[in-house]
Amino acid sequence: xxxxxxxxxxxxxxxxxxxxxxxxxxxxxxxxxxxxxxxxxxxxxxxxxxxxxxxxxxxxxxxxxxxxxxxxxxxxxxxxxxxxxxxxxxxxxxxxxxxxxxxxxxxxxxxxxxxxxxxxxxxxxxxxxxxxxxxxxxxxxxxxxxxxxxxxxxxxxxxxxxxxxxxxxxxxxxxxxxxxxxxxxxxxxxxxxxxxxxxxxxxxxxxxxxxxxxxxxxxxxxxxxxxxxxxxxxxxxxxxxxxxxxxxxxxxxxxxxxxxxxxxxxxxxxxxxxxxxxxxxxxxxxxxxxxxxxxxxxxxxxxxxxxxxxxxxxxxxxxxxxxxxxxxxxxxxxxxxxxxxxxxxxxxxxxxxxxxxxxxxxxxxxxxxxxxxxxxxxxxxxxxxxxxxxxxxxxxxxxxxxxxxxxxxxxxxxxxxxxxxxxxxxxxxxxxxxxxxxxxxxxxxxxxxxxxxxxxxxxxxxxxxxxxxxxxxxxxxxxxxxxxxxxxxxxxxxxxxxxxxxxxxxxxxxxxxxxxxxxxxxxxxxxxxxxxxxxxxxxxxxxxxxxxxxxxxxxxxxxxxxxxxxxxxxxxxxxxxxxxxxxxxxxxxxxxxxxxxxxxxxxxxxxxxxxxxxxxxxxxxxxxxxxxxxxxxxxxxxxxxxxxxxxxxxxxxxxxxxxxxxxxxxxxxxxxxxxxxxxxxxxxxxxxxxxxxxxxxxxxxxxxxxxxxxxxxxxxxxxxxxxxxxxxxxxxxxxxxxxxxxxxxxxxxxxxxxxxxxxxxxxxxxxxxxxxxxxxxxxxxxxxxxxxxxxxxxxxxxxxxxxxxxxxxxxxxxxxxxxxxxxxxxxxxxxxxxxxxxxxxxxxxxxxxxxxxxxxxxxxxxxxxxxxxxxxxxxxxxxxxxxxxxxx
RNA sequence: AGGCGCGUAGCUCAGUGGGAGAGCGCCACCUUGACGUGGUGGAUGUCGUCGGUUCAAUCCCGUCCGCGCCUACCA
Numbered sequence: 001x002x003x004x005x006x007x008x009x010x011x012x013x014x015x016x017x018x019x020x021x022x023x024x025x026x027x028x029x030x031x032x033x034x035x036x037x038x039x040x041x042x043x044x045x046x047x048x049x050x051x052x053x054x055x056x057x058x059x060x061x062x063x064x065x066x067x068x069x070x071x072x073x074x075x076x077x078x079x080x081x082x083x084x085x086x087x088x089x090x091x092x093x094x095x096x097x098x099x100x101x102x103x104x105x106x107x108x109x110x111x112x113x114x115x116x117x118x119x120x121x122x123x124x125x126x127x128x129x130x131x132x133x134x135x136x137x138x139x140x141x142x143x144x145x146x147x148x149x150x151x152x153x154x155x156x157x158x159x160x161x162x163x164x165x166x167x168x169x170x171x172x173x174x175x176x177x178x179x180x181x182x183x184x185x186x187x188x189x190x191x192x193x194x195x196x197x198x199x200x201x202x203x204x205x206x207x208x209x210x211x212x213x214x215x216x217x218x219x220x221x222x223x224x225x226x227x228x229x230x231x232x233x234x235x236x237x238x239x240x241x242x243x244x245x246x247x248x249x250x251x252x253x254x255x256x257x258x259x260x261x262x263x264x265x266x267x268x269x270x271x272x273x274x275x276x277x278x279x280x281x282x283x284x285x286x287x288x289x290x291x292x293x294x295x296x297x298x299x300x301x302x303x304x305x306x307x308x309x310x311x312x313x314x315x316x317x318x319x320x321x322x323x324x325x326x327x328x329x330x331x332x333x334x335x336x337x338x339x340x341x342x343x344x345x346x347x348x349x350x351x352x353x354x355x356x357x358x359x360x361x362x363x364x365x366x367x368x369x370x371x372x373x374x375x376x377x378x379x380x381x382x383x384x385x386x387x388x389x390x391x392x393x394x395x396x397x398x399x400x401x402x403x404x405x406x407x408x409x410x411x412x413x414x415x416x417x418x419x420x421x422x423x424x425x426x427x428x429x430x431x432x433x434x435x436x437x438x439x440x441x442x443x444x445x446x447x448x449x450x451x452x453x454x455x456x457x458x459x460x461x462x463x464x465x466x467x468x469x470x471x472x473x474x475x476x477x478x479x480x481x482x483x484x485x486x487x488x489x490x491x492x493x494x495x496x497x498x499x500x501x502x503x504x505x506x507x508x509x510x511x512x513x514x515x516x517x518x519x520x521x522x523x524x525x526x527x528x529x530x531x532x533x534x535x536x537x538x539x540x541x542x543x544x545x546x547x548x549x550x551x552x553x554x555x556x557x558x559x560x561x562x563x564x565x566x567x568x569x570x571x572x573x574x575x576x577x578x579x580x581x582x583x584x585x586x587x588x589x590x591x592x593x594x595x596x597x598x599x600x601x602x603x604x605x606x607x608x609x610x611x612x613x614x615x616x617x618x619x620x621x622x623x624x625x626x627x628x629x630x631x632x633x634x635x636x637x638x639x640x641x642x643x644x645x646x647x648x649x650x651x652x653x654x655x656x657x658x659x660x661x662x663x664x665x666x667x668x669x670x671x672x673x674x675x676x677x678x679x680x681x682x683x684x685x686x687x688x689x690x691x692x693x694x695x696x697x698x699x700x701x702x703x704x705x706x707x708x709x710x711x712x713x714x715x716x717x718x719x720x721x722x723x724x725x726x727x728x729x730x731x732x733x734x735x736x737x738x739x740x741x742x743x744x745x746x747x748x749x750x751x752x753x754x755x756x757x758x759x760x761x762x763x764x765x766x767x768x769x770x771x772x773x774x775x776x777x778x779x780x781x782x783x784x785x786x787x788x789x790x791x792x793x794x795x796x797x798x799x800x801x802x803x804x805x806x807x808x809x810x811x812x813x814x815x816x817x818x819x820x821x822x823x824x825x826x827x828x829x830x831x832x833x834x835x836x837x838x839x840x841x842x843x844x845x846x847x848x849x850x851x852x853x854x855x856x857x858x859x860x861x862x863x864x865x866x867x868x869x870x871x872x873x874x875x876x877x878x879x880x881x882x883x884x885x886x887x888x
Numbered sequence: 889a890g891g892c893g894c895g896u897a898g899c900u901c902a903g904u905g906g907g908a909g910a911g912c913g914c915c916a917c918c919u920u921g922a923c924g925u926g927g928u929g930g931a932u933g934u935c936g937u938c939g940g941u942u943c944a945a946u947c948c949c950g951u952c953c954g955c956g957c958c959u960a961c962c963a
Contacts, residue, residue: 011925196960203963220963268962276963285961344963390892394958397891401959489958524900526956557911560902562893564956568900574911577925588922638902642910653923661921741929747917748929754918785920838907845906850943859906859944866907 012583014547017700022136024699030713031074031141033081035478042073043081043479045463046142047487047495048150050089051124052096055134057521057529057567058488060539061555063140064693065518065637066486068556070141071692072632073483075717081479083466084142086132088124088151090414090455091185091351097123097413113412113450120413124149134540138548139695141713148466150458151415158465159415159458160432162506167419167430171367172407174419174428178280178287179406181359182349183305183319187410188363189349190454191403192493194356196345203342204327205272207335208233211249211258217242218337220272222344223282224330225322227252228311229300230259232278234289237263239274253335254326255312262293281360297360303410305357319357364408364417364451371501372402378500378510387516387635388561391489398493405498407454414452422446460498463511480507484514484635492517516635518559524568537567549694550576556693557641578645579697582690585653586701589683592664593676598707601684603677607724611671612776614678615729617656620647621682622724628689629720644690652686655737662782680705685718735769736776742804742811743784749827750802750815757787763810765793799887803880805831808872810880825884832877835870842867 025031044066049059066082074080097120098108108116132147148155166172180189204224207216219233233250235242245261252259266289267276280290281299290297300311307314307322314322330336347356376399378384379392386392408417420429424443429435437444458465463482467475481503487496496515503511522528523535530536542551553575558565593600603610607618624647631639663675684705691698691712702712743760752758764770770791773780777789797803801812802824845851845863852860 010923222963266961271962278963283961283963285963288961345960394892397959520957558901563901564894566900568912570912571900573925577923578911580925581923584923584926586922591922642902646910654927657922658927665921744928745930751917754920754928841907845944848943851906852943854943855906862906870907 012547012580012697014549014579014696015544018137018139018548018696021696021699022139025141025711025713026144028711030711031082031143032145033143033475033479034079035474036079040078041081041478041483042070042076042078043083043482044070044484044486045083045466045482046085047485047491048085048087048148048459048462049131049135050092051086051128051131051149052089052092053086053131055131055138055539057537057539057542057555059131059135060138060542060551061518061521061559061565062486062488063135063138064552064555065516065559067138067140067552067695068637068640068692069484069486069632071695071713072717074141074713075688075691075715077716079478081146081475082140082142083146083148084132084135084140084144085148085462085466086128086150087455087459088149088414090409090411090452091187093120093124094411094413095185095352108412116412137543138539138552141695146466150455150462154468155458155461155465156415158461158469159453160418161470162461162502163415163418163453163457164430164432165506166366171370172364172430173367174362174364176360176362177365177406178284178358178360179363180347180356181303181361182352182354182356183301183303184352184354185349185411186303188361188406188408189356190406190456193350194347195350195353196347198343199346201342201344201346203340204330205337205339206253206277206330207337208250208253208275208277210245211251214248217245217250217275218273219275219277221277222342223323224326225307225314225319226279226282226300227277227326228255228307228314229279229281229298230277231280231290231296231298232259232293233261234264234267234276234278234293235261235274236267236269237265239267239269241274253333254329260293260295262289262295264289264292282358284358287358287360299360301357301359363406364419366405366407368402368405368501371505372399372497374504375399375497375500378504383510384500384512385514387514390562391492391517395492395497399497405454407457408449408451409454410451412452414455415458417449417451417453419449420446421449456494456498459495460502461506463499463503464507469506476507481510482512484516485512486516486518488520489517490520514635519564521555521565521567524566526564526566537569542569542572546572546576547579547696549579549697552695553579553641553693556637557645559637561636578649579694581649581653582686582694583697583701585648585657586683586687588657589679590704593680593683593706594704596676596680596706598680600673600677601681603674604681604724607726610674610678612729612732613656613659613779614674615726616733617651617678617682618721618724619726619730620651621685622721624651624689625685625718626720629717632692641693644686644693648686648690652682655733656682658783659779662779687712688715688718732772736773736780738806739773739809739811740780740783742806743780743786743813745804746802746811746813746815747784749823750813750820752813752815754785757785758813758815759788759790760784760786760811760813761795761797762789762791763793763795763812764791765808767793769809797883799883803828803876805873805876805880807869808876810876821884821887825881828877828881828884832874832881835874835877839867839870839874842870 047062070080070082101107111119163172180194182189201222203220203222205218205220207218209216217233230252249258249260266285267274278286278289278295280287280295281297298310300307301319302308305319307317309315314325317325348354349356376396379395386395418430420435422438422441422443423445425438425441427438427440429439429446435446438446464476464480467473467480469476485496499511527533527535539551550572554572558567604618607615624643627643628640631643660675660679663671666672687698687702699712703709739762762773764773770793774791781789797812798814800816801814803810803812842863846867
């Protein structure tokens with residue numbers, strides 16, 4: 001079968017088509033970045049998905065939007081680069097491989113560090129390409145030859161360089177501070193890696209006796225097991241109830257320790273009894289209080305969340321078992337005042353959902369304040385713009401309250417911290433080369449850090465590390481700063497803000513000019529998709545069922561700024577119909593243009609010489625080009641989809657194609673050639689316009705259009721043609737379309753069978769317009785299946801005629817015995833009510849001197865024009881009603 | 889507690905300081921030279937509530953009601 005015969009298949013069958021073009025684009029290297037001097041540059045770096053990831057609908061949205069912009073700019077002729085790649089995802093990946101080991105009955109400790117890391121690399125080699133392949137399947141037009149991985153050699157070099165420089169600048173430090181700890185992952189977590197969930201818990205009120213036995217104070221806690229680590233009780237300095245306690249001290253129950261009472265403004269006198277137990281090693285606030293008052297730190301838990309030796313008799317118990325035991329003991333010994341139900345937010349590890357534990361620990365930190373200031377400045381003076389703008393507030397708010405970033409993680413998979421400690425003199429050695437001896441005392445007895453860096457540390461460098469930094473590369477010169485970052489709002493701070501900081505600090509230039517934050521994709525009820533709820537829409541299944549173009553189009557149509565996306569599978573089905581519509585329109589067009597010479601399109605060079613309908617569609621095409629380009633430039637993706645949809649379905653298919661059928665079948669060579677030429681040009685324009693959203697179906701159609709054709713991916717994006725704009729033609733067509741709708745309405749209301757040919761009359765008092773309508777009576781008849789159309793200045797209407805009033809023009813169709821007087825009156829009544837309401841409004845305005853004095857002239861003239869039309873329409877309606885009433 | 893956003897047709901959502909829109913669904917009719925994954929016509933809305941600004945408010949401002957999200961150290 002030849003290509004053209006294939007295209008004539010009745011419905012669009014996407015499965016074979018998609019694979020064909022994926023192969024073609026790859027073989028021809030259509031997505032390779034060009035670096036042609038003098039051309040504008042457009043670049044995007046992909047938000048690198050986790051190497052463990054599987055394509056979900058969020059990825060599908062994110063990458064569809066990026067691909068739209070990339071394809072658009074590539075077609076505009078820019079030097080275009082979309083960098084793909086994956087993230088090594090420290091904790092997530094380590095967890096996956098540990099689970100794999102578990103099935104073999106092994107732990108990572110059985111293997112040891114080196115063998116384990118080796119094992120992760122093996123896993124990555126086998127399974128790490130999954131998400132990348134799925135992105136390719138979506139048609140993502142990344143330059144796949146430039147795929148990067150946050151652990152690959154070049155990026156690791158960049159990470160090392162950044163770490164060393166920041167350390168030497170004093171912006172990285174090591175210290176014993178309180179951090180969030182995941183007892184399951186055995187690692188520290190950054191503040192924003194902890195998810196707070198509202199939880200129904202209990203608030204325990206515990207009696208803490210005074211050391212002198214003269215009484216007790218009640219403290220409240222949700223985590224009674226931490227009391228074993230209490231090293232003080234805090235009260236407000238102005239709280240009269242407790243002034244005397246300063247000298248006495250507290251005897252901590254279940255232990256033999258005496259702990260001091262301290263006075264601190266942080267304490268809320270209104271909460272509970274106004275006394276707060278202080279556990280500096282296991283609570284962030286308490287840690288601060290402890291610092292202020294020099295309280296001891298006592299860790300009572302180990303890395304696994306079990307009680308340690310400092311917990312005395314409770315040593316070895318899991319933290320939650322210990323909680324139970326402590327509560328029992330407190331109750332038994334009479335220390336428990338009461339237990340209340342209590343709702344509060346509990347922190348969970350964002351990776352494994354285990355309840356996290358604040359704990360003191362020796363960690364590495366980045367002083368982010370000086371870096372954050374640069375980022376805020378860049379946003380304030382619009383070197384970086386954020387879309388939608390509602391995020392500015394949130395951004396500033398967060399950046400102004402930012403805390404130092406804990407970057408060390410106690411896991412094995414990741415960039416190992418390039419720091420050595422000298423066992424002899426204690427010197428901390430951080431160099432870009434691997435030292436063999438202490439740089440201070442020369443001892444060879446140096447030991448490397450075991451921690452690795454937070455995964456976000458390497459992804460923060462992504463916009464420049466992927467382009468070869470710290471080398472000065474052509475890529476950096478051409479493509480940095482990148483044009484736009486497209487990502488989900490939930491990683492604004494994990495990632496976006498940190499890229500700003502690092503980019504500005506090391507490149508002295510923003511990493512991207514624009515940030516577009518899209519919504520999370522939810523189910524049709526607005527709920528988060530989750531496997532356990534069972535409401536997940538799997539993009540891979542959708543692509544199989546409806547086609548990739550339909551999925552891409554749906555996501556684009558939903559991507560309105562500032563609103564969450566509630567995805568409904570029925571919508572995808574609806575847009576599949578649209579893809580099919582485009583396919584069939586092309587199929588029809590091809591029947592008439594497949595064999596014609598490409599030179600037919602020359603007819604558009606002089607639009608003035610073309611018949612009305614062609615001037616009209618060219619003008620409408622010009623508008624569509626303008627609207628689509630503007631929407632693309634402003635990241636109004638939903639508008640890009642909607643303009644294309646409306647234009648293609650309603651203007652191109654429903655009106656234009658129907659209208660020109662007569663010409664296409666005509667014997668008149670000029671009429672035929674004009675129809676073929678304009679049809680070809682408009683179809684080509686449509687395919688290009690919508691190609692960034694629906695690359696597969698457009699490429700397939702494009703390839704079978706007449707003439708020698710290269711791929712659409714590197715063809716030219718439509719440019720607004722001023723010469724095509726023709727407001728006059730648009731106005732004239734609107735009149736004809738109004739009349740056609742009127743006649744169709746009469747037929748439908750009177751139940752005239754579509755196949756029966758009837759005669760219609762148009763009453764138009766205006767001679768010029770009457771003449772014009774008359775000239776187009778053939779087209780009107782074709783579109784409404786009339787046997788004839790007569791245009792008259794006035795007429796005696798037959799008694800039983802179906803009527804329709806279009807502004808000051810009346811249409812009637814004699815229908816002997818076919819008119820249902822009652823339903824006709826009902827219809828007129830409805831219409832009259834509408835017109836009456838509008839007239840009332842208009843008359844009200846026009847008789848209001850305030851309106852006449854204040855409203856702009858243009859509006860007043862418009863209202864007057866409106867009144868004129870409504871008046872004459874009203875007259876026609878009343879007349880018709882009168883006639884019908886006389887009949888009945 | 890603070891911040892942000894949302895409330896428009898049965899459902900999912902666009903939209904605008906000056907005549908209320910789309911898709912799906914619904915009703916009626918139709919194998920009309922590409923498409924029944926289609927065509928034509930139709931029905932459906934105090935544009936959440938109450939106020940204010942304005943010549944004019946679905947749109948701007950404020951109140952209230954309902955819903956969602958984010959941030960936060962209240963044990």
